[in-house]
Amino acid sequence: MRKHSKIPEIKYPLLLLFPVAILFALALEPFGFASAGFLCIFLLLYFTKQLTIKSSWKDTILSTLLFSSLVTLTSFYWIWNAIRNISGQGYFVSIILFLVYALVSFYKIGIVFFGSVFLTKQRNIKNSHFFLLVLPSLFLISDWISPMVFPVYWGDLFRNNILWRQMARFGVEVLGFVSILTSALLYLMLLKADRGIRHYFYYLVPIFCFFLINLYFLAETIPQGPTIHLSLVQPNTPYAKREIQENEVWMTKTIQSVYDIGQEAIRNTSKPIDLIVLPESAIPFLGTLDSQNPHSTYSKSFVDVTTSLVRFGNTPLVFNELVFDEGSRNSLTLLHPITLTSERRYKQVLLPFGEYLPGESRFPWLRNIFPEASNHIPGKLSDALGFQTKMGESVTFSPLICYEILYPSLVRDIVNHSPSEFILNLTNDSWFESLTETKQHAGAGRLRSIELGRPVVRVAVTGITTAFDPWGREMMGELQTFQKAIGYLDLPTVAKNRTTPYIQIGPDPWRIMAVFLLFFVFFRNSRADSTIK
Structure with a gap:
């Protein structure tokens, strides 16, 4: 006979996924409520326990598809614009x-659901082991x-x-x-509230220790490097479909607009500029590599x-261009x-269906569905x-182009x-036409700054152009989105030898630990009785 916890069952547990998905959205930008993130996880743990009690593979599959769909519809609804713009198809397609996409995009929850159901089908696992280890x-x-x-990580919440x-x-x-x-x-x-307040101590001490670790990192002194003055240019160039490439009037106007705002950035600075930065796709389709x-661009x-x-400002310039070097490449260029x-x-990590078509060689008809997708080839690991x-x-x-900031x-x-x-991250979010998307994308830079202990400067063609210090704090006010803007930033850099845990x-020791904990629980507990009462 399998032993169950004293957690009360709910009649329709699937309904619980609706508030969970809403809380998930509230935890992310543009809301960013950490309390919603904790409540989301809390209810998700409760739901997972209910799933293990019912122990049905059919319900597990349904829960995975439903949760994925709800999270996409509430948190990542902006993907609709990208699909419509990149595919060039009508509303129905x-x-x-x-x-x-919504059904399978957040399939990662299935690893939690299926793993939990499988383990509890095989073993009688105590609540403490299930919640704290599994x-x-x-x-x-x-x-x-x-x-x-x-990529979206649970820590993003x-x-x-x-x-x-x-x-x-x-x-x-x-x-x-x-x-x-x-x-x-x-x-x-x-769950153990009936044991009295004294027993709370055992659960609160680890949480208190986590806070102390965070407090230590927040109070950490970081070795500083030179402070540099940056000019961050946001030209508000709209996303450009392929027919625009042959539109000489549009291309000429775009080039002139970028040149004008670049000159304005140099003229209006209050101090000498150390580096001017233009975002991804400020001038689309073109390049400076002869x-x-x-297929040369x-x-x-x-x-x-x-x-x-560069001559006018007597300063180096960073810009994005499309070059042909053994193939089409998305490039970040520094001109001295x-x-x-x-x-x-x-760019090393290309955006599927945007910068290349997965499986196009086997399924060439994909090009008919996604005519705006490029055919870029990735770069290799290179020096700063x-x-x-x-x-x-x-x-x-360290140069990053758009999507790359999502990969720790x-x-x-x-x-x-x-x-x-x-x-330095150059990006273009104009295809999504969503403030929610650009805030979520920018938020990834906040976590990268903490992980790597370095400032992250983000320059976006339509916004958000911003910067984060090594603690993830914003170092400048966000420039308004979907408007031409210039940002000036005095950036305190860190010592090149700066390191973090x-x-x-890296991530491997923690992954090994997670696998070990699962094996520990599996072999530590007795087999479950196949007869459930």
């Missing part, structure tokens, strides 16, 4: 694609092995709490693990604009003054880029390969 481990493993199109998010020094997966463990401790504390290939006008800005030499870094400030100091930065392991590999004083040990 776009709705079908969006609904299919569930936090399954949540961490779900972060590890689910390569989502738009808590990135807006300045104290709690410091646990991301160990990595966002650990932030998620600790947050779920904390919710589980509170869950068990309420090539004899018929070389544009003399683009070359004239960038070199003129005086020598007018360029250094390029190619460096420039000289007006004070003659050398400063380096990628950014860690980049910083480990070639340490830098700050991280995440840089030093």
Whole structure:
């Protein structure tokens, strides 16, 4: 006979997923309520326990699909715009694609649901083991092995709490693990409430220790590097479909607009600029790398604009361009003054269905569904880029293009390969036409700054253009979205040898720990009776 907890059952547990999805949305931007994140996890633990009591694979599949759909519809509804714009299809086809995406996009919850049901079908697991060892481990493993199109980690639910998010020094997966463990401790504390207040001590002490660790990181003194003056240009270039590429009037107007706002940024600065930054797709489709290939994107006008800005400001310029180098590549380019030499870094992680079509070689008809998708090829791990400030100091930065900021392991590999004083992210969110999306995307930079212990500067073509310090605090006011704007930032960089626990040990020890805990619970507990009463 399987032993169940004293948790009261609810008649229709699937209905609980509706408030859970709403709380999930409230925990993310643009709301950012950490309390909603804890309540979301708390109810999700409760629901998972109910799922194990019913112990039905059919219900587990249904729960996974329903939760994925609800989270997509409440938190990531903006993906609808991207599908419609990139596919170029009508409303009916776009709705079908969006609904299919919604069903499977957040499949990572299935790892938690199926893992919990499987373990409780096989073993009689005490509540304490189930909540403190099994569930936090399954949540961490779900972060590890689910390569989502738009990666979202359980720790993302808590990135807006300045104290709690410091646990991301160990990595966002650990932030998620600790947050779920904390919710589980509170869950068990309420479950054992009949034992009296004295027994609360055992559940509150670990939570108190987590707060002390976060407090230590928040009070940490970080070795400083040079302070540099940046000019961040937001030209508000709208997303450009392929037919625009042949529109000479539109392209000329865009190039002139970017040149004008670049000159304005140089003229209006209150102090010498150390670096001017243009975002991704400020001037779409074109590049400054000359090539004899018929697919070359070389544009003399683009070359004239960038070199003129560098000469006018006597300062290095960072910009995004599309170049042809053994194939089409999305590039971040640093143009140096005086020598007018360029250094390029190619985007390593490409956006599926936007920058390439997965499986296109086998299913060429996909191009008919997603005609706006590019055919880029990825770059390789490369060194940080460096420039000289007006004070003659050398400063380096780690370059990231758009989507790459969502991948903690990628950014860690980049910083480990070639340490830098700050991280620079050029991005274009115009395809989504959503303030919610751009806030969620920008929020990923907040966690990367904590994980890597370095400032993250984000420059977006339509917004949000902002920056985060090594504690994840905003260093400048957000420039208004969907408007032309210029931001000036005095950026205190960090020493190049700056390190964090995440840089030093990475995510692997925690993943091994999660797997070990599952094995421990599995072999520690007796087999479940196949007869459920």
